[in-house]
Amino acid sequence: MKTETLLKVEGLTRHFGGLAAVSDLSFEVRRGEILGLIGPNGAGKSTTFNVISGFYKPTAGRLYFAGEDITGHNPVRISRKGLVRTFQHGSLLREMTVYDNLLVATISLIHTRPERDRRVLETAEMLNLSDHLHEIAGNLPHGLQRMVSIAIAFARRSKLLCLDEPLTGLNQIEVASALAIFRRIRDEFGSTILLVEHNMKAVMEICDRIVVLDHGVFLAEGKPMEISQNEAVISAYLGKRK
Numbered sequence: 001m002k003t004e005t006l007l008k009v010e011g012l013t014r015h016f017g018g019l020a021a022v023s024d025l026s027f028e029v030r031r032g033e034i035l036g037l038i039g040p041n042g043a044g045k046s047t048t049f050n051v052i053s054g055f056y057k058p059t060a061g062r063l064y065f066a067g068e069d070i071t072g073h074n075p076v077r078i079s080r081k082g083l084v085r086t087f088q089h090g091s092l093l094r095e096m097t098v099y100d101n102l103l104v105a106t107i108s109l110i111h112t113r114p115e116r117d118r119r120v121l122e123t124a125e126m127l128n129l130s131d132h133l134h135e136i137a138g139n140l141p142h143g144l145q146r147m148v149s150i151a152i153a154f155a156r157r158s159k160l161l162c163l164d165e166p167l168t169g170l171n172q173i174e175v176a177s178a179l180a181i182f183r184r185i186r187d188e189f190g191s192t193i194l195l196v197e198h199n200m201k202a203v204m205e206i207c208d209r210i211v212v213l214d215h216g217v218f219l220a221e222g223k224p225m226e227i228s229q230n231e232a233v234i235s236a237y238l239g240k241r242k
Contacts, residue, residue: 005064006031006160006192007052007083012061014047021047022216025061029160034186034193036203036224039213040237045196048213049164052194053085054078066159080108082159086149086166094138098129098148101137105155119155126188127151127181143174147181154185161185162194167202175199179206200238204228212237 007029014022022044029035037045050056052063054075063071065083093101102120110116124130127147132140137148146166153161163182167175179202185191197203203210204224212219212227214236220227227233 004031005029006066007194008062008064009048009052010062010064012048012051012063013059014044014051014056015059020059020216022051022213025213025216025218027211027218027221029192029194030209031159031192032186032190033208034182034195034206036207036210037194037196037213038198038200038203038210038237039219042215043213043237044216045213046164047216049085049162049194049196053083053162079156079158082157083162084153084156084158084160085162086153086164091149091152092137092145094136096137097134098124098137098140098151099133101148101152102133102155105152109156119157123151123155126184127154128177142169143171146170146174147178150178150181154189154191157189158191160192160194162196164196165198166195167197167199175202182206 005028009025009027012022012025013020025048039045047056051058054073057072062069065081070078093104099120102123103116106116106119110119124133127150129147129151132144137145150166167178170178182193186193195207207224209221209223210227211221212233219236220230220233
C-alpha cells in the first residue's frame with residue numbers, strides 16, 4: 001500500500017543576502033509518521049522550519065501540504081490548513097494561566113465556549129497538564145513550560161505538528177514523558193510530527209525516518225539505524241557529538 005505524502009518540500013532554497021541558508025532541499029513527510037530533521041548548528045533546520053510554516057518566503061522551490069501548493073502563504077493561512085509549529089523559546093502568554101493559554105489557541109477554530117472548554121480539558125489531559133491549568137504559565141518549571149508550548153500547538157489539532165527542539169533543557173524523566181506524549185499525539189489523534197531535535201538518543205528512539213542536513217543541503221535520509229551507520233552523517237554530525 002502506498003504511503004500518503006502529507007508535506008512535500010521540493011527544491012527549497014532560501015537566501016539571506018548572498019548566503020544560501022538552505023539550497024535545493026527536497027524531502028517529504030508521510031502521513032502518520034514521526035520524521036526527524038537533524039544536522040549540526042547552521043545546517044539550515046530552523047530556516048527550513050520557518051519557510052515551511054510561512055515565516056520566511058522561499059527564494060526558490062515549492063511546498064505542498066495535503067496536495068495543495070502552499071508556497072509563499074503566510075503563517076496564519078498555513079496554520080489554518082493544519083500545519084502548526086512550536087518555537088525553540090516557546091510561545092507562552094507568560095502572565096496568563098495555562099487554561100487561558102490553551103483557550104486562546106482554540107478561539108479561531110472553535111466557535112462556542114463549551115466546545116472550547118472541552119478542547120482545553122482534553123488537551124491538558126493528553127499532555128499531563130490537568131493539575132496545572134490554573135497556574136500562571138510563566139511560573140511553571142522549564143519542563144512544564146515546554147509542554148504548555150506543545151499543548152498550545154496541539155490544541156489546534158494540527159494535521160502536521162512541527163516541533164522545534166522541544167526537549168531542550170529537559171531531564172531524562174521529562175524527556176521520556178515527552179516522547180510518550182508525542183507517540184500518543186500520533187497514535188490516538190492521527191497527527192503527523194516533524195521533529196527538529198539535538199537529543200540524538202531521543203531522535204533515534206522515536207522517529208520512523210530521519211532527514212539529515214549539512215550546510216543547508218540534503219545529506220541523507222533513512223530509518224534511524226541506517227542514519228546511525230551512515231558514514232557521511234557520522235563524519236558531518238554524529239561523530240562530533242560523541
